[in-house]
Amino acid sequence: MRRLPLRRLVTLATLAALGAATLGSTAACGDDSEGAGGNSGPVTLRLGYFPNITHAPAVVGVEKGIFAEKLGTNVKLDPKTFNAGPAAIEAVFSGALDATYIGPNPTVNAFSKSKGEAVRVISGAASGGVALVVKPGIAGAQDLKGKKIATPQLGNTQDVAIRYWLKQQGLTTTKEGGGDVKIVPQENAQTVETFNSGAIDGAWVPEPFVSRLVNAGGKVLVDERDLWPDKKFVITNLLVSTKFLKAHPDVVQKLVDGQVAANEFVNSKPDEAQQAISDAIGKITGKPLDLKLIKQAWPTLEFTNDPISSSLKAGLDHAVDVGLTEPVDLKGLYDLKYLNNALKAQGKPEVVQP
Numbered sequence: 001m002r003r004l005p006l007r008r009l010v011t012l013a014t015l016a017a018l019g020a021a022t023l024g025s026t027a028a029c030g031d032d033s034e035g036a037g038g039n040s041g042p043v044t045l046r047l048g049y050f051p052n053i054t055h056a057p058a059v060v061g062v063e064k065g066i067f068a069e070k071l072g073t074n075v076k077l078d079p080k081t082f083n084a085g086p087a088a089i090e091a092v093f094s095g096a097l098d099a100t101y102i103g104p105n106p107t108v109n110a111f112s113k114s115k116g117e118a119v120r121v122i123s124g125a126a127s128g129g130v131a132l133v134v135k136p137g138i139a140g141a142q143d144l145k146g147k148k149i150a151t152p153q154l155g156n157t158q159d160v161a162i163r164y165w166l167k168q169q170g171l172t173t174t175k176e177g178g179g180d181v182k183i184v185p186q187e188n189a190q191t192v193e194t195f196n197s198g199a200i201d202g203a204w205v206p207e208p209f210v211s212r213l214v215n216a217g218g219k220v221l222v223d224e225r226d227l228w229p230d231k232k233f234v235i236t237n238l239l240v241s242t243k244f245l246k247a248h249p250d251v252v253q254k255l256v257d258g259q260v261a262a263n264e265f266v267n268s269k270p271d272e273a274q275q276a277i278s279d280a281i282g283k284i285t286g287k288p289l290d291l292k293l294i295k296q297a298w299p300t301l302e303f304t305n306d307p308i309s310s311s312l313k314a315g316l317d318h319a320v321d322v323g324l325t326e327p328v329d330l331k332g333l334y335d336l337k338y339l340n341n342a343l344k345a346q347g348k349p350e351v352v353q354p
Helices: 006-035 053-063 066-071 085-094 104-113 157-168 188-197 209-215 242-247 249-268 270-285 291-300 309-321 337-345
Strands: 043-049 075-081 099-102 119-128 130-134 148-151 182-185 202-206 219-223 234-241
Touching: 043 053, 043 085, 043 249, 053 066, 053 099, 053 119, 053 234, 053 249, 053 270, 053 291, 066 075, 066 249, 085 099, 085 104, 104 119, 104 157, 104 234, 104 309, 119 242, 119 249, 119 337, 130 157, 130 209, 148 157, 148 188, 157 182, 157 202, 157 309, 188 202, 188 209, 202 209, 209 219, 209 291, 234 242, 234 249, 234 309, 242 249, 249 270, 249 337, 270 291
Parallel strands: 043 075, 043 099, 148 182, 148 202
Antiparallel strands: 099 234, 119 234, 130 202, 130 219
């Protein structure tokens, strides 16, 4: 091998050092700019959501390229799917996720666990889509005595809802599955099988499992919409990690712009949105969600940018009432200026915090 002259080696080393210094200086400037809200370099946004109907704006936003368009070429969208709220929140806490679509109870838990520091709700996404489905012979609350009713998870949003409703009917439950009505937490995917086998007598679940149980011979005893003012209650909202929000407020604004655009698509083009959901779930899980099932469930849901914060607070109060959680001060949970910027740009009414 031919050896380079010493002078040439010194020159190359000097150039390399200068290059490294320049890169280091550039990187530092980029970090400072991004921390102050600028966006001088490429940013990756890791967005979580669930492959189901109640997360339709997220599914459609990813599948139809709406988020990617709004985020622009300088932001790389890295979508990640989850099957349960606690897993998504853990990913936020560990730094593996920057924002996620999530239900109200995990939202409250994340805010409480971090003493109000880790997350902020920046938009709503969906309302409704939850019901208590029971065997045909059950005509009312009192017929539930001694029966087994499934919920998705102990202490989750639907679990709190049925325990609070039963208490209002004068019926007791316990965390251990005792009381007048036996609450049996289990994965939603199991409910149709256990319902058909007779292992449970009903379930308080979100769509599409409501429709699946109805198709399996069940009947809706309680449509949860009927328990709320104006039939509205949050089932899905969009939250972001406070760390990412502080570092990249411009990216968060673009994300919320995408959420508003995705909801506009879902509401104005329901047939196309439903097909996109079926296709997307097929890609994620290996089995498309039956389009007929999506159409059956669709009318029970309202896709809204309003996070309906009053219902989240009421849900927390219900959880405290049935002994599943301690009181939490929710002050500071919502940061809706990005949502209102997006709505104002489209000439739509802003969301007012109660």
